[in-house]
Structures are given as C-alpha cells and as structure tokens.
Amino acid sequence: MTDQSAATDQPGSLPADPSAVQDALVAWYEADHRSYPWRETTDPYEILVSEVMSQQTQLDRVVDAWEDFLDRWPTAATLAEADRADVVGFWTSHSLGYNNRAKYLHEAAGQVVEDYDGEWPRDPDGLSELMGVGPYTANAVASFAFNNGNAVVDTNVKRVLYRAFDVPDDDSAFESAASALMPEGQSRVWNNAIMELGGVACEKTPDCDGAQCPWREWCSAYETGDFTAPDVPTQPEFEGSRRQMRGRVISALKEYDELRLDQLGPRVRVDYAPQGEYGREWLRGLLDDLADDGLVEIDDGGDGATARLQK
DNA sequence: TTCCGGAAGT
DNA sequence: ACTTCCGGAA
Structure with a gap:
C-alpha cells in the first residue's frame, strides 16, 4: 500500500485529496438507502x-x-x-x-x-x-x-472517522475532520450518506462486506482488523431511576388532569406511603424539579397540593 | 444487561 | 467538565 493516506494538517490520516472518498460514499448512498418519510x-x-x-x-x-x-x-x-x-x-x-x-x-x-x-x-x-x-x-x-449546513458530527460520524481515518477521540478533531471531508455545497446528501454509513455498515459491530462499504479500500480499521470505536458513556440503570419516576408522573397527569399528592404517589411508586421514605416529601421534590423544568404546575390549595401538566 | 445519544443546566 | 434527561429493542 502506498502513500494514499498522506498526512495533512488534519489530525488522523485523512486523504489529501478526498474526492474519490467523497464520490464513493455519495454513489453508495444514492444507489440504496433506508427509506424514511422525512427524507422526502x-x-x-x-x-x-x-x-x-x-x-x-x-x-x-x-x-x-x-x-x-x-x-x-x-x-x-x-x-x-x-x-x-x-x-x-x-x-x-x-x-x-x-x-x-x-x-x-x-x-x-x-x-x-x-x-x-x-x-x-x-x-x-x-x-x-x-x-x-x-x-x-x-x-x-x-x-x-x-442544503446549507456544515458537516454533522454525531456518534455515527465519530465512529466512522475514528475507524476509517484514525481521527483521535476528541471533539474538535472530529469536527475539523468531518468538515474537511464534506464536499462543498452538498451537505444534504453528504450528511445523509455519512450517517447512513454509520447506521448500516459501520455500526458498533461492523458489516463492511455485507453492506458493501464504499470505503473499504481506504479504511484503516478494515486494513488492520481493529474495529475499536470511541468510548460511549454507559447509561445509569433506568429501572427505579428518577427519570423513570418523572415519566410516571407525566403519564399519570396526562391520564388524570389533576391529582393530589396522595393520589399521584401510588401511580409513581407502588411503595408510596405519605410519611415514608418515598412519601409526600420525596414526591414534592420530584414535582418541584418537574415544575422547574416547566412541565408541571403545582397548586398549593388549602386542602393539600395538587399537580397538573403545565399549560 | 447493554445499547443508543444531543442539548441544557450548573 | 460533569450531570440530567427517557424507554424500547437486542
């Protein structure tokens, strides 16, 4: 293999003349891609x-x-x-x-x-x-x-650039590499194409040959067999989480326009007990956060607080 | 259990 | 720079 990935002033090893790489990806995308109504x-x-x-x-x-x-x-x-x-x-x-x-x-x-x-x-x-x-x-x-954007950088794009051109796992490096690679004035087709590549060929488990990846001849990972991808932060567990509880509050308030705390509580946690660890005080804190987010209104009536979705 | 992921708030 | 925000599918 000769020096077709000559180093430039870009990080990693982007091709000095990207036109072949660009043409190959656009042709691959235009030949076949997933169909979604927003693409119409x-x-x-x-x-x-x-x-x-x-x-x-x-x-x-x-x-x-x-x-x-x-x-x-x-x-x-x-x-x-x-x-x-x-x-x-x-x-x-x-x-x-x-x-x-x-x-x-x-x-x-x-x-x-x-x-x-x-x-x-x-x-x-x-x-x-x-x-x-x-x-x-x-x-x-x-x-x-x-058709007037700059290169998008999402996790699909990061993974593709990291593997194909050894772009370091660094936000500014990804941004300048993505920008250098995008053909001028073709942001619509290009951004669709590079994200499609990440979505159907260069996923976490790559499918280079099956998806007929158009970049195999230039791809560093394809050459070395090292398909490491940038680290993605792992999610905290959802079950039992605060975000699950917030979701339950919204669902309950959608179903019943307005609820008192002790009516709402059991719909959020089966172990809700007004004076318990997960009781009124806990629920009120959750609702205050939702109110701060502009999602819920709290009405402190004389007969205890009630909650409803924010108008 | 792990994967997927951009934006806002602090 | 770090945390919070959701939930279905694999």
Missing part, C-alpha cells in the same frame, strides 16, 4: 420534528410518531398555539422519552412565529438560536431543509 421533505419544521424525535428513539417507531405529530400540528404556527400540556402528553403517550424535548420543540415553534415572523433561519448559526437546537440539530436542519 425539505420543510424545516417537518425536518426539525424528525430530528428531535430520532435523537432518542428507534427509527421505526419515530415514523408513526412523526406522522401523528404532523397530523395534529402540521405547521410551526399550529404547534406554537398548542397547549404545552398537549405536546408533552403526546410525547409521553408515544413513548418518545425525554419530554423536556417536547417542551423545547413547542418553544422553538413559538420562537419561529414570534421572533422570526414565521420565516425560518436558513443557516446553522440562525437555527442554533432555537430552543433545544444544538450544533448537531442546527447542521442537520440546515442540511436537510436548505
């Missing part, structure tokens, strides 16, 4: 909804949730007018997790209507102003809606 639209609102949902959930279930969501709130304007409680309730009833993000999406829709007069920002910097839109989502929406 360039509406920034629809794209944003799909991005926020698919950060957290298996794509097959996102399809149904995405279609239901857009049936119910087809535009940013309709979502902005919705009650917060309905959006959070939708999120929970579709098992989408992280209901904070339902709140963010609702708020972002409000920003587009109020601050931007319904006119979506068309570049990553502008999109980053929207609530809940960070670097990844800003570039994804700019790319898929406007």
Whole structure:
C-alpha cells in the first residue's frame, strides 16, 4: 500500500485529496438507502420534528410518531398555539422519552412565529438560536431543509472517522475532520450518506462486506482488523431511576388532569406511603424539579397540593 | 444487561 | 467538565 493516506494538517490520516472518498460514499448512498418519510421533505419544521424525535428513539417507531405529530400540528404556527400540556402528553403517550424535548420543540415553534415572523433561519448559526437546537440539530436542519449546513458530527460520524481515518477521540478533531471531508455545497446528501454509513455498515459491530462499504479500500480499521470505536458513556440503570419516576408522573397527569399528592404517589411508586421514605416529601421534590423544568404546575390549595401538566 | 445519544443546566 | 434527561429493542 502506498502513500494514499498522506498526512495533512488534519489530525488522523485523512486523504489529501478526498474526492474519490467523497464520490464513493455519495454513489453508495444514492444507489440504496433506508427509506424514511422525512427524507422526502425539505420543510424545516417537518425536518426539525424528525430530528428531535430520532435523537432518542428507534427509527421505526419515530415514523408513526412523526406522522401523528404532523397530523395534529402540521405547521410551526399550529404547534406554537398548542397547549404545552398537549405536546408533552403526546410525547409521553408515544413513548418518545425525554419530554423536556417536547417542551423545547413547542418553544422553538413559538420562537419561529414570534421572533422570526414565521420565516425560518436558513443557516446553522440562525437555527442554533432555537430552543433545544444544538450544533448537531442546527447542521442537520440546515442540511436537510436548505442544503446549507456544515458537516454533522454525531456518534455515527465519530465512529466512522475514528475507524476509517484514525481521527483521535476528541471533539474538535472530529469536527475539523468531518468538515474537511464534506464536499462543498452538498451537505444534504453528504450528511445523509455519512450517517447512513454509520447506521448500516459501520455500526458498533461492523458489516463492511455485507453492506458493501464504499470505503473499504481506504479504511484503516478494515486494513488492520481493529474495529475499536470511541468510548460511549454507559447509561445509569433506568429501572427505579428518577427519570423513570418523572415519566410516571407525566403519564399519570396526562391520564388524570389533576391529582393530589396522595393520589399521584401510588401511580409513581407502588411503595408510596405519605410519611415514608418515598412519601409526600420525596414526591414534592420530584414535582418541584418537574415544575422547574416547566412541565408541571403545582397548586398549593388549602386542602393539600395538587399537580397538573403545565399549560 | 447493554445499547443508543444531543442539548441544557450548573 | 460533569450531570440530567427517557424507554424500547437486542
């Protein structure tokens, strides 16, 4: 093997002339890829909804949730007018997790209507102003809606770059490598393609030959057989966790508009006892956090506190 | 039990 | 820099 991966000023060993690598990946993607309905639209609102949902959930279930969501709130304007409680309730009833993000999406829709007069920002910097839109989502929406993004860096992209071109496990290295590799003006197809590569060929357990990976001839891991991937932090256990309890609170309040603490408690923990370790005091702390997050309202009536979803 | 993962808050 | 936020599937 000769010096086709000559070192440049980039970290790792990106090809000095990336055009062959770029063409191979785009051709591979265009020849065949998974079909998702959000790949058929360039509406920034629809794209944003799909991005926020698919950060957290298996794509097959996102399809149904995405279609239901857009049936119910087809535009940013309709979502902005919705009650917060309905959006959070939708999120929970579709098992989408992280209901904070339902709140963010609702708020972002409000920003587009109020601050931007319904006119979506068309570049990553502008999109980053929207609530809940960070670097990844800003570039994804700019790319898929406007073909106007920078290279996305998600864990798929990191894994691919780490393996193929020995990019060190470092956020700024990934960002500059991803950026150097992206063909100018082709963010829509490119970001789709490189994430598709990470999703179907270069997963944790790679499937280079089965998926006909277009980068085998340049790939460091394919050459050496070392398919180590960057460390991903392991999740704390979900069962019994605070996030599980928060989810139960939201579900219960969606089902019953308003509940007193002692009615809510047993729906959150079977071992709820008003004076026990997991009693009113504990539940109140949980609800205060949810109220701080803007998800729940607490009404301290004379007859004991009641909770409901935030309007 | 492990995997998957971007954004905000502190 | 570190923690919190969710839940289904493999």
